[in-house]
Each structure stands twice: as C-alpha cells, then as structure tokens.
Amino acid sequence: MINAIGLTKYYGLNCAVDNLSFNAKKGEILGFLGPNGAGKTTTMRILTGYMPPTSGQVTIGGYDVIDQSLEVRRLVGYLPESVPLYADMRVKEYLKFMSKLRKLENIDILINEILDEVGMKDRADSYIEKLSKGMRQRVGLAQALIHKPEVLILDEPTIGLDPVQIIEVRKLIQQIGKERTVLLSTHILSEAQQICDRVMIINRGRLVAEDTPEHLQKRLSGSRKVYIRVVDNPTKALSLIRNLPALETASLNEKNQIEFENPVDKDLRATVAKTLVSADIGLIEMQIEKANLEDVFLQLTQSDNSNASIGNEYALHDNNSELESQENYLKSLDNSKEN
Amino acid sequence: MRNLWTIAKKEFESFFHSAIAYVIGVVIFLSLGIYFYILLSYGVRYQSYVPEITLLLDWILFPLFFISVPVLTMRTISDENRTGTLEIIMTAPVKDWELIVGKWLGTYLFFLSILALSWIYPFVLNLMVDPGIDQTMLIAAYFGVSLVTAAMTAIGIFVSSIFKNPIPALLATLGLMILFWIISAPANYTSGFVSKLLDYLSMTGHYYSSFYRGIIDLKDAIYYITLTIFALFLGTRVIEARRWK
Numbered sequence: 001m002i003n004a005i006g007l008t009k010y011y012g013l014n015c016a017v018d019n020l021s022f023n024a025k026k027g028e029i030l031g032f033l034g035p036n037g038a039g040k041t042t043t044m045r046i047l048t049g050y051m052p053p054t055s056g057q058v059t060i061g062g063y064d065v066i067d068q069s070l071e072v073r074r075l076v077g078y079l080p081e082s083v084p085l086y087a088d089m090r091v092k093e094y095l096k097f098m099s100k101l102r103k104l105e106n107i108d109i110l111i112n113e114i115l116d117e118v119g120m121k122d123r124a125d126s127y128i129e130k131l132s133k134g135m136r137q138r139v140g141l142a143q144a145l146i147h148k149p150e151v152l153i154l155d156e157p158t159i160g161l162d163p164v165q166i167i168e169v170r171k172l173i174q175q176i177g178k179e180r181t182v183l184l185s186t187h188i189l190s191e192a193q194q195i196c197d198r199v200m201i202i203n204r205g206r207l208v209a210e211d212t213p214e215h216l217q218k219r220l221s222g223s224r225k226v227y228i229r230v231v232d233n234p235t236k237a238l239s240l241i242r243n244l245p246a247l248e249t250a251s252l253n254e255k256n257q258i259e260f261e262n263p264v265d266k267d268l269r270a271t272v273a274k275t276l277v278s279a280d281i282g283l284i285e286m287q288i289e290k291a292n293l294e295d296v297f298l299q300l301t302q303s304d305n306s307n308a309s310i311g312n313e314y315a316l317h318d319n320n321s322e323l324e325s326q327e328n329y330l331k332s333l334d335n336s337k338e339n
Numbered sequence: 340m341r342n343l344w345t346i347a348k349k350e351f352e353s354f355f356h357s358a359i360a361y362v363i364g365v366v367i368f369l370s371l372g373i374y375f376y377i378l379l380s381y382g383v384r385y386q387s388y389v390p391e392i393t394l395l396l397d398w399i400l401f402p403l404f405f406i407s408v409p410v411l412t413m414r415t416i417s418d419e420n421r422t423g424t425l426e427i428i429m430t431a432p433v434k435d436w437e438l439i440v441g442k443w444l445g446t447y448l449f450f451l452s453i454l455a456l457s458w459i460y461p462f463v464l465n466l467m468v469d470p471g472i473d474q475t476m477l478i479a480a481y482f483g484v485s486l487v488t489a490a491m492t493a494i495g496i497f498v499s500s501i502f503k504n505p506i507p508a509l510l511a512t513l514g515l516m517i518l519f520w521i522i523s524a525p526a527n528y529t530s531g532f533v534s535k536l537l538d539y540l541s542m543t544g545h546y547y548s549s550f551y552r553g554i555i556d557l558k559d560a561i562y563y564i565t566l567t568i569f570a571l572f573l574g575t576r577v578i579e580a581r582r583w584k
Contacts, residue, residue, distance in 0.1 A: 050429055070432050073430055073432040084424040084426060084427055097349050100342075101433055103341060103342075
C-alpha cells in the first residue's frame, strides 16, 4: 500500500530524513518509533503530500505522492501531532466542512456514523474551542476517518491524553487497522509494542531497525541477567553454578540472589535448574531480566554503527524457540501486571 | 470548483464569529450614520444644498475600508499557518489556488455585504430629495469602490500568506496600500515611460479619475481586475512554495 524508496529530506543543510526505505501492506499497522527529532513527522508530511522529499520516491496505493498528489490525498487520512482544528466552528460544522472539501456524499449520515465511532455524538454541536484535549483528538480522528481512507497516518496520536483516553484511542486504532493501513508515530515504546504489527525504529533520519515487536525484543545484542533464589545453602549453589562452563562469573548479590549472565547464544537456565535440583538444593525462583523494546530502542539509537548492526542481529537471534517461549511467559506476566 | 465555494462560504461565515469584524462593522456604520446626519442637517439648513451622497463614499467608506481591509485580511492565512490548520487543508484534496481564491472570495463577499448595506443611505436620501439624487454617479462610485476593495482584499490575502503572525501581515498590507496610493506622486518629477508607469500604478488614481466622476471606464476596471488576479496569483505561489521548503 505504501512504498517508500530512498526518501531523503534536507532542511537547508540539515538532513532530517536519510535514505529511508520501507513499505506497508494493506491492513497493517506500522509504527514509527524514534526519539524526538528523528524524522518521523517529516516522513509523514512527505507521505501526506504536504512537502516533497529532496530525493527518493514514495507511492501510496500506486500513486506517486508528488506527481499524483491529489489522488494520494484522497486516499489518505491524516492527523498531525498538534491536532489543528478551527476553534470557532462547531464539531458538526467542521466535519461538514471537511466532508465537502473531500466531495463526500450523504454527509449527514457519514457525520453521524463517524461521531458514533469516535464517541463524540453527544458533543456534535459544541464549539471546538470548548472541548478538552481528548475530545479534540477524537474530532481530529473523525476528520481523518470520515472519508473512509485506505491509509491512515497519525502523528503521535496518544500524546497528551490521559490513561483512559489512551486506551480508547489505541482500541480504536486497532479496530481501524483491521481493514486499513495505519501508519503511526510514537516515542512511547509500549504503545508501539501493543498496537503495531511491525515497528520501524528511526533515529536521526535513518532506519535503524525494522521488525515485529516480538522479534525486535529478541534482538538484544548481549546477554541477559538471570536471578536465582534458593531456600538454603546459597554458597553451595553458587559454587555449583560457577563450575558450569561460561558461568564462572556468577555471583551473590545484596538481595541474596545468585545472579549470572545468560550468554547470548545459549540459554543455560534449564541446565542451572537441573544442576541445582539434582544437588538437592531448593530452587524457588528463577527470573530473567526482561528484555523489552526499551532496551532494544536505547541500544539501537545509541549505537553509532546503526547500519551495520541490523544484519548482524538477525544472524544472532533468529532460531531460539526456547527463548521465544520464555519470552511469551514473561510477556503474559507483564500483561497481567498491567491489568 | 466546489472547493472554492466551500472555502469561501466558511471564510464568510467566520467573520460573523469574529469580534474584530463586528467592531469594524459598527465603526463603519456609525461613521456613515453620523456623516449622513451631518449632510442632512446641512441640507435642511441651507435649502439649496443637495447633499452629495458620493461624499459618504469618499470621506467615510473608502478610508475606512483602507484600514479595515488589512485588519480583516491579516489573519486569513497567517492564522491557518500558525494554528496548523493549513497543514490539514494542504493535505486534503484541495488545490492551492482553490484555497487562496476561496479565502479571497469569502472575505470580499463580506466587504460587499457592508457595501450593500450602506446603500440604505443613498436610498433614504433619494426619497427625501427632489427630484432624486444623481444615480449614475452613485452607481459608478460604488462600482469603483467594489473594484478597489477586490484589489485591496487580494493584496491583503497575499500578504497574509507570507507571514505566520497577523501583525506583520497587517503592517505590510497597510504599507503596500500606502505605497500604491502615493506611488504616482513622483510622476511629476519624472518623465516619459517611468512617469506614465508610476501614474498607472496608483490605486487611488484609477478611482478618482473615472469612477468618482460617474464614469465607468473599462481601462480602470481592468487595472483593478489585473491587480486582483496578480495578487491572488502571487498568493498561490507562496502557498506552493511553502510545500517545497
């Protein structure tokens, strides 16, 4: 649906987007994850036809964003980060105005439907300047959705909302994403993790990583710490563990847990568990440091060799099913904690 | 084409939500009313004096429009730019010229409404004076003011598209209009082509030489129409350029 090749944008001498290439399929929710100033908004502005790239090519639905800009704009629904609205208009008036600009038919019916969908039906006659931020966001979303676009581009859609509103907007996005292509940007990592089918990590205008949230979590280069708690005899447990290959550096920490670094290429947790149990030591807790998107994000955006790391990481962590199952277990733990 | 009308209608209606527009409306009609009263009183006292209705146009309406047009056009595009709504319009399937011309049309129609309402004074005067006022002169004068307003509004919209802040837009528009007003002054001190050019460019010159005198001169009308189109063209270019920055 969206196909970008070599997108580059210079503001004067400042490179905001550097040779960015990506694509988004129909019905996919693609996330742009990156720190502020990474080039997310600029990329979106290029996609929506607000500005042209310095070089590179983008097509949406087969239409080129420069040569066939009007067709692209018909296909796309866009909500900028600042949710700009006309304060002196009523909600219904505003939606009517936008519908007419898009030359829609049966405007009144469409407006009722969309207000229902975003939950603003009871405020249809309110002046926009009287609305709260969350409501304005919903009106903005309504404007972006009313023409039932095939592609929805949202710039930081949950910024500034309270937790309840955030959940609502995310639910709405997930629902929309079932039939349409959604491209959203965020710097909230858990959001990207929760909603997106695929995440692109962007830093300083460059694509640093692209994958599903699950895969990205696995791509942490480096080992992860494992914490073990035993009922009795921690010193014996420690020495047993230290005898295992690659675990010579195991130690006892202040919380009276044994900690060691689980190596990158081999998960030794089962081995450790078996060793301890067969030595009749009461193993009561084994916890692995949860690798989350935040770690991946920080690592990838702070590394200087951004281009080189992508390929290497794929090679390291692709076929580790054990890791995957443990990952899922930890994820479910986290989900229940959030609930 | 429909977009043009949608935008024009929205812009026209937005003036009725705007405090500035109401203030200006009140000032204009108050001034017109007071001046009309003075004219009538003068006429009543000195029976031979027939109040010239075009005085209303020249002394009240024209100067007030000179100030009102920049004031009301300053925020047309600069506001959209500042609040970010321009981004929404420019990413909607709306052509750049539709935006500019639509904004201009909506604003111009607002001024035309004021002009139309001010007809009440000549109308009343016509009823009171025997055998009636000079209607051709009146029509020509109004026609002229309409054309001048069209041009001034277009310039105002063009300038508004350049700035993000309405205040510089206001000052720049005022400055431009003053420039167009006094530009023919040096014509006396130059000669040949330059002199003719300066003379031609004067906005007020074209009004006072013909419309004011009751003559509808095509060449003067063309001057204003060209100026309007040129300003709107420049405005469209500015909007386009915004994309390419």
